[in-house]
Amino acid sequence: MPSGYCSAKDYLKIIQELELRFQEDSYPVHSFPELSLSAMLFKDVSSSSSSNTMTLDDDAWDAENVLDKRAFLESYTIENIIADGCFVDQGKLAKMISQLRSKKNIILQGPPGTGKTWLAKRLAYALIGYKDDNLLRAVQFHPNLSYEDFVRGWRPSAEGKLALTDGPFLEMINNAKKDASTQYVVVIEEINRGNPAQIFGEMLTLLEADKRTPSEALELSYRRGDGERVHIPSNLYVIGTMNIADRSLALVDLALARSSQ
Structure with missing residues (x-):
């Protein structure tokens, strides 16, 4: 260890933690032999030839490294959701995660004040495998929200002109495409x-799990040049929350409901 020799207790704790991390899809290695190989391939470019200390500085990590910083983040699982104070039993939480993995979208519904948003974010962390707010984007729908706010639209720029600006959903789509090995989640x-239907536009169709491929890509209402087509990558998930006590609101669009069941 960088600070010196570790005790037997520390060693056994590390072994136990690693065995749990190996079971996670998002973890870069899945066995001790793979971990050993990664350690052999690791290049500590920030340290001098006279030092054996490995640091986590940004300069110490490059594209050739098998491990990245996320491997050292503390894992987050269903057990952590329960430990944080969730009253939903482990079986139901596991079913929610399974449903989210297969359908790519789920909607949590219930009365106000029951912790739907709280649970949605923690389900996202459990799906990702660890807490990283850079992989999670939370937005709130309201009657005045439009496609131009959520997906893409014209917005005033610093130069006093109108500029085509990506909304939070399209930003997350682009982030997920650039990092296909990582799970990204949008909480609505x-x-x-x-x-x-108005807010998602053509994205409403692309939300369905069987349409998460480049072959299903569609043109956006506001395109950057001719021929631009967009699809939702399979590593981008959507978790919505819905207040069933608000009787004055219309039912959720059937296309959205179908993609989330």
Whole structure:
């Protein structure tokens, strides 16, 4: 260890933690032989030839390294959700995660004040495998929200002109495409307070799990040049929350409901 020799207790704790991490899909290695190989291939470019100390500085990691910084983040699992104070039993949480993995989208519904948003974010962390707010984007729907706010639209720029600007959903799509090995999650609060068909536009069709491929790509309402087509990558997930006590609101669009069941 960088600070010196570790005790037998520390060693056994590390072994136990690694065995748990090996079971996670998002973890870069899945066995001790793979971990050993990664350690052999690791290049500590920030340290001098006279030092054996390995650091986690940004300069010490390059594209050739098998391990990255995320491998050293503390894992987050269903057990952590329960430890954080969730009253939903482990079996139901596991079913939610399984449903999210297969359908790519789920909607949590219930009365106000029951912790739907709280649970949605922790389900996202469990799906990702660790807490990283850079991989999670939370937005809230409301009656005035539009496609131009959520996906892409014209916005005033610093130069006093209108510029085509990507919304939070398209930003997450692009981030997920650049990092296909990592799970990204968009949490939409009060999803029934907006008009999903108007806000998502053509993205409403692309949300379905069987349409998460480049071959299903569609042109956006606002395109950057001719021929631009967009699809939602399979590593981008959507978790919505819905307040069933608000009877004044219209039901969620059937296309969105189908993609989330």
